[in-house]
Amino acid sequence: MRRRDFLAAAAVAAMAPRPVRAAGSPSFLGYLQGDRPAMIAYVPTGFDPRRPPAAPWPADALRADLMALRPAFDGLVLYAFREDVTPGTLEQAADLGYRAVLLGIWEPNSEAEIAGTAALLRRWSDRLALAVVIGNEGINDARYRIEDLASARDRLRALAGATGAAVPVTTSEPAGDYGWPPLRAFGDFLAPNIHPAIDQQRLDPEAAVAWVRARADAIARTAGRPVLVKETGLPNGGGERHMPQRQRAFWAAWLAQGRITRIERPGTFVSFAAAFEAFDAPWKAEQLRDPVEGHWGLLTAGRQPYPAFAAWAEAAAGR
């Protein structure tokens, strides 16, 4: 594109009306700044993404999962749109009183995922506080490029209708990659994954909490934008140092420090409202050939809570 054409296009883009959230629709960023937001990364128990979609995932199984989580959490973090799973998940979440969902698009170049997510935005954005995370660590994993994220965002907004188009979008990469300016510039808020169990293995749980919070604070201050720590936590097993009591100690220390920090810049805050993750996922340990990857759950694959779950449940109850 010639420079003159670029400037003309930029001027038109600047004049174009920005999507506006419909009056009364719940706001995702408002949810994060409100009363005790509590989100949990969720993949259904028994689900294995390596298996192709078949019949819709049983509604009673989804409901049982979300009921098990509900005493502690009122928001979900998802990773992909799957026709057999995601619409049913939102049906059950809305029915059980969940307040927020961070929808996921795993493959930004998938028209099916984008169209399916747009349909969910059209259907649910008047009842649930929604946002969309486009991609998850896929730049680092060479699954897509940052340019693909922008294309997916534009396509999503074109399909989502007036209300859905106002839903905030983001992407997610490991915290150490947020020095890269294009990553900090993408989306309406930032959603880094910050894992002390990977990057700072020798820290005790309390020090790990402090390290994660400092990393998130640095990203927010540098970017001048809202940050949701999308993934953090400690595993409950799968390695010598990983134990349920350490996992509980991490989350207890985490919750004791509050769920939001405001940065001295307008509209800038760090949300500590998300936990990783709901249920142990044996398929992940198998796929990634790392036993730890199967042990991030706050509940077992059989929906039995680890001690860490009680920390979130007690916080939800105000105890």
Add this chain to the structure above:
Amino acid sequence: MSITLNLPQPPHHRPLDAPAASVTPVAAAAAAEAGVWWVYQSADAVGNHGSWSNIVPERGFDVLRIDPADRTSPQAAGGTAVRLVFDFGRGPWAGVVVASEPGYWGDRPGPGFDLARYRVLAFRARGLAGGESIRVKAAVAGDQPFGDQAALPVDAGWITLGSDWREYRIDTDGRDLSRVVTSFMVVANDKHNPSGRATVFLADIRWETGR
């Protein structure tokens, strides 16, 4: 201050015969006046700073071999280049950080460089075959109590190399470089290098005052 190009030598790692390079105050001052601060000019240059010592992750020695005095890529302006050979059959990723002293991460009091006046991290690079992908960063230890002053790294993002020498320039993006303990880092992984191996040459690695 004496700066060496030494690498840690765990038992399974071959010893390196890289020449040690010292920095004299005169040489450092002259370079600074010229607006250039060298990380690596050539293997025996007196103006080199830092130690190519910090390998990541802990088992990165299995994946990454480093020759800081490679002469097989003769177009390197200084006559030598740093050659990095990644073997991802031994692990999914690895990298090396040039630290202000060998093994130092800023977890305790130690030396750092004041690079506050520099605005660009520049270097030349090529791949053996072309198509190799690396990620270059600096000031990566901002999370440590005595680490880099910059809270987030300077980060070029992923770079796909050609088989010919090319110049790369990274704007420091307003980072506070008043204390730098990790003046250069290069990492690579198997996902960005699906052939399973990558041989990369780096040369003329420096910080510049201009844009």
